Amino acid sequence: MERKILFDxxxxxxxxxxxxxxxxxxxxxxxxxLPTGETFxxxxxxxxDIPAEATKVHGFTLADLEGKPKFSDVxxxxxDFIGDDPLVAHNAQFDFKFINAELKKAGFPEVGMERMIDTLEIARNTFPGMPNSLDALCRRYSVDLSERTTHNALLDCRLLAEVYIELLGGRQHGLGLAAETVTAQLVTYTGPASRTIRKVRPSEEEKALHKAFCDKIPGSLWESGKPPQA
Known part of the structure; x- marks a missing residue:
């Protein structure tokens, strides 16, 4: 099975x-x-310095990072962890730009953009005209956000892993088996064989945004219920 790396x-x-x-x-x-449990x-x-506006987002001050390694050290x-595999991220252009800037500064080869899988683009295609931030997608798919008081890269990865599965159509691996097992690098992931289908119920704001989007499309399927006439 294909290996991918989801990162933030x-x-x-x-x-x-x-x-x-x-x-x-x-x-x-x-x-x-599916996550194997292997993380970086x-x-x-x-x-x-770290501007106060940035600290409000992720909670880190420069004092928190004193004694931590520099990017060139890690x-x-x-x-080594990402290898040559596809890279999944939400608003991936942002993360790729930062990663490649840091790699270039440290004297390492940049990561090819052809490896990028952007869940934000997938979400925009799946839910056109609706909010598609990670928070919005978690709420749409009933993913627990209770721990997300600030942006935290590892927690955001775990949330995005759940959202990514849903964007791909839900967890279909191992149907008809007692359990599904994925083994890689001596790490085993065992999860349920079946899943409860979640009904996506858009909010009133999302419905309004979707209607505004559809209104821009003459003879759209959503408005007429019939294919547009040639």
Missing amino acids: TETTGFDPDTGDRIIEIAALELIGD HVLINPER AKGFL
């Missing part, structure tokens, strides 16, 4: 081109789109 970063800001740096990287190994997680000293470990 936390940063000092929005743009590495203006000096922003990565302060946290987390990654989960997926085999057959590091906190990083950004070698610069780059090889990260590259």
